[in-house]
Amino acid sequence: MHDIRAVRADPAAFDAALARRGIAPASAAILARDEARRTAQTAQQEKQARRNAIAKEIGMAKRQGGDTAALEAEAIALRDEMAALETTAAEAEREQTALLEVLPNTLDPEVPDGADETANVVLHQHGEIPSLAFQPKQHFELGEALGLMDFATATKIAGARFTVLKGALAQLERALGQWMLALHTEEHGYTEASVPLLVNDAVAYGTDKLPKFADDLFRTTDGRWLIPTAEVPLTGFAMDTIIPEADLPMRLTALTPCFRSEAGSAGRDTRGMLRQHQFWKVEMVTITTPEQSVEEHERMTRCAERVLTDLGLTWRRVFLCAGDTGFGAARTYDLEVWLPGQQAWREISSCSNTRDFQARRMNGRFKPKEGKGNVFLHTLNGSGVAVGRALIAVMETYQNEDGSIRIPAVLQPIMGGREKIG
Known part of the structure; x- marks a missing residue:
């Protein structure tokens, strides 16, 4: 606000x-x-x-x-x-x-001008685009050939934009989420939280999802909302609260399913599991002071980058332009990963500083150590990262010509020492 x-x-x-x-x-x-x-x-x-x-x-x-x-x-x-x-x-x-309440956040002066994603600025790239000695397959081709990715059954159960994973692919998805959560809690200083997957109007409004994005959400018959990301309940910790400055920054993370109606995405990414109504994501949220939020944004983005680096993926950081920056964000970095099967860069993480935009909507403040009065907090959120898209990236990056998939070294202990799916 x-x-x-x-x-x-x-x-x-x-x-x-x-x-x-x-x-x-x-x-x-x-x-x-x-x-x-x-x-x-x-x-x-x-x-x-x-x-x-x-x-x-x-x-x-x-x-x-x-x-x-x-x-x-x-x-x-x-x-x-x-x-x-x-x-x-x-x-x-x-x-x-x-x-x-329907007007977006004021952009940081450093945000590049531009009407759409074509004006986004690539800040740096990690790794070289892999050159495979064979024609790489897309994730759904690999998964279906292995008999471990079943779209027909998911459609029968729930409709379009759902996926059933089985066997080693289901285990790999679970391993990715567990490993990311451990990385952020054990090395990056985030506190793990298990949060409600349903929220009330006040929290959805406070995190700028209502009223503008009601059509993008799923609503229950008793008036609650399925979370589109754990950003919503985690940021809601600050609602109607005055936090002592000594307790800041507050860094929180959660691994949750996310639910999105994908309104307006008809015809986009209809094959595979890139754009789903339900998916898993590790979310990072920081609640902090105005003086700390700029560095926290950089720090949060580096935490997400670490995930991609340790998985051995090729990625790049992109500074979103004015026309592509989300409603609640003052500035946003997207992390894009290279998908060999698609031969394209695809977003896998988005890290945003909303400054006091959400805090004003939810009345989240802190009490400074010095001076009188209470001050609105700054809130930040970032994917750390989207588990389904990380699974896609691992499948396409680590595929072999015979359709088998190598497992990244950091995940092998969680996979019981397994080195390959095939």
Whole structure:
């Protein structure tokens, strides 16, 4: 959520920030509601002051035996006028909030300009694109040939965009998630959390998923939401909370299934398990101070990069441009992995600094060691990484000409010493 004081202070700058994302100016409409709210509240305060004065006048008149009918009539009229002004102010505030809550975060000045992913900037690449001595297969070709990836049964059970993994591939998926979680908790200082997979409206709103992205989520019949990522419940730890500065940064991680409706993705990645309604992901969340959030963003991204490096994958860090940066993010790094079967780079992790955008929506603050008052937190989130896409990358990178798949060394202990699937 945006700070209305910043809109008041420099409406032109606010509109210029929206223009970077290709959004029309909005400050005039927002400030009109803000002015209506403030005017109504001022008038209400003035009438309350008059009512207080009338109460004193009535008391004095009664003590002197005077007639108070006119004063009492005026007090009743003021009460009704104040109620109407309260309604006016509340409606103006609702309209103001409705305008603000659907506007994306202000971008960091360093975010590259550009309308779409073609303007994203590759910052660096790790490893060389592998050159295989045979025509590489895509993950679904490998998985189906092995009899360990079953899309037909998944469709029969649940419909399109679901996958059944069996045997060694199911074990490999589980090993990837367990290994990533251990890496982040044992070496990167994240605290593991087991979180609810269902959240209420307040947490979904606070993490900027509502109201704008309701169609991307699955909703239960009792009004809860299946999580699209563990970012939502983990960041929700800060909702309506004042955290002592000494407890920051708070670094959290979780391995959870994620659920997404994939609204608007008809025709995209229909083969295989790149774009699913349900998938596993290791999520990293940091809750911290404004002074720490820039370095935390770099640190979080390096933690995700470590996963890909230790798996022996070829990857690159990409700085997303203005038109490709997500709604809640001030700046985002995507990590893309090379998929030999697709002969393409595909996103496998996205690490974002939302600054105080989410904290304002969920009223998450911290108490500074020095100084008075409480300050809004900064929140960050990143994939550490998407387990299904890591499975795809391992399958395609470590495939052999005969269709078997080598297992990366770091995963072999979890796989019972197994070195190959085939």
